[in-house]
Amino acid sequence: MNFVLQEVKNYLGIITVNRPDALNALNAKVIEELTDSVNSMINNEDVGVVILTGSGEKSFIAGADIKKMQTMNSEKALEFGKSGQNLTLLIENSPKPFIAAVNGFALGGGSEVSLACHIRVASENAKFGQPEVLLGILPGWGGTQRLPRIVGYGIAHELITTGKMIDAAEAFRIGLVNHIYPLAELMEKSKDLGHQILKNGPNAIAKSLLCIRKSVNSNIESGLNYELQRFSELFDTDEAKEGLSAFVEKRKPNYR
Ligand code: CAA
Secondary structure: OOOEEEEEEOOEEEEEEOOHHHOOOEOHHHHHHHHHHHHHHHHOOOOOEEEEEEOOOOEEEOOEOHHHHOOOOHHHHHHHHHHHHHHHHHHHOOOOOEEEEEOOEEEOHHHHHHHHOOEEEEEOOOEEEOHHHHHOOOOOOOHHHHHHHHHOHHHHHHHHHHOOEEEHHHHHHOOOOOEEEOHHHHHHHHHHHHHHHHOOOHHHHHHHHHHHHHHHHOOHHHHHHHHHHHHHHHOOOHHHHHHHHHHHOOOOOOOO
């Protein structure tokens, strides 16, 4: 891979988009490599949580590659948009939590990749925005769908129609990011969060993510029914037996 770095250590996968000379903007090749990397993390039994970040100290992902989009017609844009949507869906539907460690600009498609992650943490210098309307286009990798679900319709309408950039403090205020850290601490703090999650049962985590996803598109009754089925299924797993017994026996559970 030329544009994506990946490592796995102690069940924590780290994916770094590595195209710093273009502020980690995503062209078709980077999207392809990123998709392969996300797939490999999802399929790797030695990975329980994935951190996604950008290389350098300035940018997470500065969006889709504008230089490539400049020459696209609607047919090419459909294909390009689809590849970005497939990537974001893959992340969102992952049974393993993805943490976006946003280390700078998360603009356009970069913001949209972070929105697909289950948790966002940011460095103090992070900047978020959906500046597509400034370019005469719109957020095409899920921004119009995921941003309102995370920050609410009113704020999403303003962010998308003005295209304005917001800083980390504002992103925290509107619930877009869970935590803000100095840049030098971002990765360590993200890893700490990952390790906190890794202490817990992998099946329980995967099914919790499924249930939370379900809550977005279903009424409360069918969501509750879905949750109940996943809840009861877990009782047949070794994992639940271990977790429940460990509590009763006053010891730490061993899931991995
Ligand atoms: N696509 C292609 N190249 C990009 C890029 C992008 N999205 N963002 C930055 N770059 C390139 C710049 O062209 C520049 O390359 P050159 O040195 O070859 O000129 C290099 O990265 C460094 O960028 P700047 O010199 O512009 O750095 P800066 O610090 O002055 O500004 C910035 C930083 C404010 C992020 C500015 O680069 C910028 O506004 N980038 C575009 C951000 C944007 O509009 N993103 C949304 C794209 S649309 C989209 O993503 C659609 C979608 O929904 C999928």
